[in-house]
Amino acid sequence: MNAEIIAVGSELLLGQIANTNGKFLSKQLAEIGINVYFHTVVGDNSDRLQSVIEIAESRADFIIFTGGLGPTKDDLTKETIARHLGKNLVFDNHALTAIQAYFTKTGREMTENNKKQALILEHADVLANDHGMAPGMILTLKDKTYMLLPGPPKELEPMFLTYGYKRLMEKLDKQERIESKVLRFFGIGESLLETKIDDLLENQTNPTIAPLAGDGEVTLRITAKHESKEICDQLIGETEAEIMNRVGDFYYGSDQTSLIKELVKELTARGMSIAAAESLTGGMFQEQLTTIPGAGKVFKGGIVSYTNDAKSNLLQIRDETISAYGVISEQCAIEMAENIRTQLDADVGISFTGVAGPDEQEDQPVGTVFIGIAFRKGHSKVKKLNLSGSRAQIRIRSVKYGCHYLLNHLSI
Amino acid sequence: MNAEIIAVGSELLLGQIANTNGKFLSKQLAEIGINVYFHTVVGDNSDRLQSVIEIAESRADFIIFTGGLGPTKDDLTKETIARHLGKNLVFDNHALTAIQAYFTKTGREMTENNKKQALILEHADVLANDHGMAPGMILTLKDKTYMLLPGPPKELEPMFLTYGYKRLMEKLDKQERIESKVLRFFGIGESLLETKIDDLLENQTNPTIAPLAGDGEVTLRITAKHESKEICDQLIGETEAEIMNRVGDFYYGSDQTSLIKELVKELTARGMSIAAAESLTGGMFQEQLTTIPGAGKVFKGGIVSYTNDAKSNLLQIRDETISAYGVISEQCAIEMAENIRTQLDADVGISFTGVAGPDEQEDQPVGTVFIGIAFRKGHSKVKKLNLSGSRAQIRIRSVKYGCHYLLNHLSI
Numbered sequence: 001m002n003a004e005i006i007a008v009g010s011e012l013l014l015g016q017i018a019n020t021n022g023k024f025l026s027k028q029l030a031e032i033g034i035n036v037y038f039h040t041v042v043g044d045n046s047d048r049l050q051s052v053i054e055i056a057e058s059r060a061d062f063i064i065f066t067g068g069l070g071p072t073k074d075d076l077t078k079e080t081i082a083r084h085l086g087k088n089l090v091f092d093n094h095a096l097t098a099i100q101a102y103f104t105k106t107g108r109e110m111t112e113n114n115k116k117q118a119l120i121l122e123h124a125d126v127l128a129n130d131h132g133m134a135p136g137m138i139l140t141l142k143d144k145t146y147m148l149l150p151g152p153p154k155e156l157e158p159m160f161l162t163y164g165y166k167r168l169m170e171k172l173d174k175q176e177r178i179e180s181k182v183l184r185f186f187g188i189g190e191s192l193l194e195t196k197i198d199d200l201l202e203n204q205t206n207p208t209i210a211p212l213a214g215d216g217e218v219t220l221r222i223t224a225k226h227e228s229k230e231i232c233d234q235l236i237g238e239t240e241a242e243i244m245n246r247v248g249d250f251y252y253g254s255d256q257t258s259l260i261k262e263l264v265k266e267l268t269a270r271g272m273s274i275a276a277a278e279s280l281t282g283g284m285f286q287e288q289l290t291t292i293p294g295a296g297k298v299f300k301g302g303i304v305s306y307t308n309d310a311k312s313n314l315l316q317i318r319d320e321t322i323s324a325y326g327v328i329s330e331q332c333a334i335e336m337a338e339n340i341r342t343q344l345d346a347d348v349g350i351s352f353t354g355v356a357g358p359d360e361q362e363d364q365p366v367g368t369v370f371i372g373i374a375f376r377k378g379h380s381k382v383k384k385l386n387l388s389g390s391r392a393q394i395r396i397r398s399v400k401y402g403c404h405y406l407l408n409h410l411s412i
Numbered sequence: 413m414n415a416e417i418i419a420v421g422s423e424l425l426l427g428q429i430a431n432t433n434g435k436f437l438s439k440q441l442a443e444i445g446i447n448v449y450f451h452t453v454v455g456d457n458s459d460r461l462q463s464v465i466e467i468a469e470s471r472a473d474f475i476i477f478t479g480g481l482g483p484t485k486d487d488l489t490k491e492t493i494a495r496h497l498g499k500n501l502v503f504d505n506h507a508l509t510a511i512q513a514y515f516t517k518t519g520r521e522m523t524e525n526n527k528k529q530a531l532i533l534e535h536a537d538v539l540a541n542d543h544g545m546a547p548g549m550i551l552t553l554k555d556k557t558y559m560l561l562p563g564p565p566k567e568l569e570p571m572f573l574t575y576g577y578k579r580l581m582e583k584l585d586k587q588e589r590i591e592s593k594v595l596r597f598f599g600i601g602e603s604l605l606e607t608k609i610d611d612l613l614e615n616q617t618n619p620t621i622a623p624l625a626g627d628g629e630v631t632l633r634i635t636a637k638h639e640s641k642e643i644c645d646q647l648i649g650e651t652e653a654e655i656m657n658r659v660g661d662f663y664y665g666s667d668q669t670s671l672i673k674e675l676v677k678e679l680t681a682r683g684m685s686i687a688a689a690e691s692l693t694g695g696m697f698q699e700q701l702t703t704i705p706g707a708g709k710v711f712k713g714g715i716v717s718y719t720n721d722a723k724s725n726l727l728q729i730r731d732e733t734i735s736a737y738g739v740i741s742e743q744c745a746i747e748m749a750e751n752i753r754t755q756l757d758a759d760v761g762i763s764f765t766g767v768a769g770p771d772e773q774e775d776q777p778v779g780t781v782f783i784g785i786a787f788r789k790g791h792s793k794v795k796k797l798n799l800s801g802s803r804a805q806i807r808i809r810s811v812k813y814g815c816h817y818l819l820n821h822l823s824i
Contacts, residue, residue: 013448019430022453039424040451040453042450190482194525221428282701282702282707283702283714287693287694290694293803301716302716304702304716307711309712310713313756313757344722345721390566
């Protein structure tokens, strides 16, 4: 079964909102093995909508429409589909009653155009809207299935999950399951990673392997299809083992995680506390750490030593260190990590100093970054990075490298 | 000129990401009066991409492609377009040099497939990629214009704004100008603001007024159309004056600015330095301050006093203050602001303490926030907020309220 998602709404074409319904539905359909080959966005214009329906019918068996079911003149999805399919629109009494009840309850005046929302395509099955007024519907005609869903995600998502999904599963006559797992890598470029698993990518059938890169990270999504969940899991496990064999050194976690989440998890597991001293990252490491509820269990606090004054007065960095080596140096990074660790009596201290740009600093090029880590027990470590990209990218990647560097040293 | 945006990438059809590039480009095109009638998303499949190019050519003069310019086998946008248009792909020496320099600089291994990124359609003009490796390009052939942009938003957005936009304006031969100005408001809800300018919104023709709300801020975009820039500016000025008359108390800046940028601007203009002490915001205020190049001229540094230990040891908050009033208190906020100001000898100190959630703290409900400000000259101030929303929203809004509160006190 091949699907196309048609989003109807001029606000999408004006760039006021992104087509997040397309993302949501695609993810749901992928999970039950329905291939989505196209998304189309069209404005509130009946002729253009009609033309995209014709194109969709030529290349998909299952067409989902989102948006254009509301009360205003702009809302013309079901009217256009009705005309195209030669169907009438009829009142759904259940929906009409629900709409009337809504207005009675909220004490608002029900205008005539609100009734329009209770119109459905004749012979369609209604998908109830538990979070709004316009019902959805599903209709199969000449081997094509049409599903109409409301535009607001707050209405669309529960409608699809509660009613649409079930109706779709009934229409699918196969039992095939789809399972997937996302492997996350850091410290390796997308192209180098792909080169290392080139033969696996070339020969993929079941499971499939899909790489995706962003913000210095690379993910591989392994997707297996089979009637049995056990066999899906086994297929994924075999491919995962082979991938880990090649690039496991760069792996840091699977599915919905992030480097900072992994770091909090590992620190928590070891009962270790952390303190931070940040220069070029300006507090980003600490800000990200504290986005996680419960971070207070591992994170004690830290200093943003953006100026030399702050390094001397707050962090107690020795003047000799700064005059001999500069603040963009291994020595300064180590002293920052050690001092913040001591000041807050934490198990580990981490520091970030470097040149985010746009200008050079201490004759060091933009992208030069030092990350220091100091442990209550054991030696301090420092890592030098030469990052590229914009000021924002250098800061983001510094934080990620810091998490990764510390994670590696925690697991030793 | 009618446009269609074609996003290429299976990750969009699998629901891993939303087509935010479509939103970004649509917004940009709308602002210069180019009608976008369709968005299409297609996977990394040459035949299907070819079919959508043919459809797009039948209904648009200007086709923008996003994605599929990278180094891997999946990336086939330019190869498919080249075949479709009967054009060769040729190496762009400038792009090739930039790619080689990138690998030399970062000390990473350059694989052969990276060279592929320097291939461009023959006769196309290159749009330089200042934030990545794959260059964009623009080509006009038989009355159709094709623009190819990379998929990652961090590369696409600056490329379009810096190079693509200008090339597009050169191609537009129409005389009508479109000018717009965005007014930014903080501290007033969208519906209240709209109520106050209801009659202006009802009767808008030229200029138009478009409200947009997000993250506690409301913006109004005023857009005027006319052949003459002077008349556009005059039309905008008249509407702006009327709006400011109604809701000017909540206005903080226009066009591409933000509360944090305005704060840096005002501090710079006054030659004032700032230091910060943050608890619930975890460093977010300082992180945002330091996103701005040159923030070092006003920002000295600060402390993230996430735990009571950090408040005592780093910030020197008196134990009596904490035991008598707690850390979520006016007294603690003021002492935090005063102490960080003194420790860094700054002209102003700002502090954030409160309950971001998900749990209550010191019997204070989630959303209770105190912001302290301390000046070298004059009295310290404190403001109590009762914010609603998620943990992330409470933190973001605390920072915005802090900027706004300090801005108001600077301008006194």
